[in-house]
Amino acid sequence: MSGISQENQTLRIRELDACKRVLDSGDYVLGPEVESFEAAWAKACGATEAVGVANGLDAIEISLRALGIGAGDEVITSPMTAFATALGIIRAGATPVFADIDLATGLLSLESAESCISKSTKAILLVHLYGQVRNMDEWVSLVERYGIDLIEDCAQSHLAQSQGRFAGTFGRIGAYSFYPTKNLGAIGDAGAIVTSDTHLAQYAAQLRNYGQSERYMHTRVGLNSRLDELQAALLLERLPFLEEFTQRRRSIANRYNCEIKNESVDMLAPPKEESAHSYHLFVIRVRGRDKFEKHLSEAGIQTLKHYPVPLHLQPAIRDPRVAPTGLSASEVHADTCISIPCHPQLCDDDVSKVIATINGYEG
Secondary structure, eight states: OOOTTOOOHHHHHHHHHHHHHHHHHOOOBSSHHHHHHHHHHHHHHTOSEEEEESOHHHHHHHHHHHTTOOTTOEEEEOSSSOHHHHHHHHHTTOEEEEOOBOTTTSSBOHHHHHHTOOTTEEEEEEEOGGGBOOOHHHHHHHHHHHTOEEEEEOTTOTTOEETTEETTSSSSEEEEEOOTTSSSOOSSOOEEEEESOHHHHHHHHHHTBTTEEETTEEOSOOOBOOOBHHHHHHHHHHHHHHHHHHHHHHHHHHHHHHHOOOTTEEEOOOOSSGGGBOOSOEEEEETTHHHHHHHHHHTTOOOBOSOSSOGGGOTTSOSOEEOTTOOHHHHHHHHHEEEEOOOTTOOHHHHHHHHHHHHTOOO
16 A cells, blocks of 8 residues: 555656656756746745755754754754654754653644753754644744744645644744655655745755855855755646645545544544644554554555654664653654555545454454
């Protein structure tokens, strides 16, 4: 039940035409395809600016650096996320501080995050885990109260919106990934930053291109993180399908939320608004996860764990800074979470099979 190679033929033809368009143009780096995609993505996100970069990790690092966050600064984030979230903080020169999650949602706990704020805190990097934005009024109020920045890790939350605002537009800046498995995915690495702050966008655009303010004039120490013309062209062709694919994910998720009934399975809290979850992943928690995983595998149903090792337990992060009360919820979640199929290429019979197989599991 893997959907990454099951795209419809109309989209595949458009993608092949896009490849030819780029090859025929002779523009391969920071050309018209990138400019067109940046404009289209900013509009799709309800932002005024988008800056294409090489990947989601770079989007986080550049976002932090554009805000002037670096050595000696602390950034609070979740340990329940991909390693790139913490790595972006580290590469910017800052120190990640891990707050605990809310076990009901898997998302960062506001109370735990507040307990981590110190005089060195410059920002909260809020991960919209699995595709959900939630309680954004409270997060905005928190950062305003302490005079720190809100940065959004939107790698999994394409088109998720709450109260009419899209992921990436609640804070100063939002970082997106277009890795192939994302809801809007390229055929390699790709990413973008969104903001409605023109100055931040200009700063980010310089940082991604060696720190150039103009050709051969390097006013900042930047990096090589340019979105390729080819990936931008492919993303432009895929973008018109994103809304349809997102609605299909929501439809599948609604069936799961309504029809999965098994005492061994803990469902995560559904979103407060249907539009607030884009269901990049549909995650449940299961006691006896290995047995459950084997049960589904024998039925031909693929599962994955997102994420089995929280960041504060990763060997690469030595002496991690964590919330005063610890990270017990994150550790429970990591030991029990499992992702079940929720991609838009699943047919209704596939969804029914997943539900029946889970309901038939004896823990």
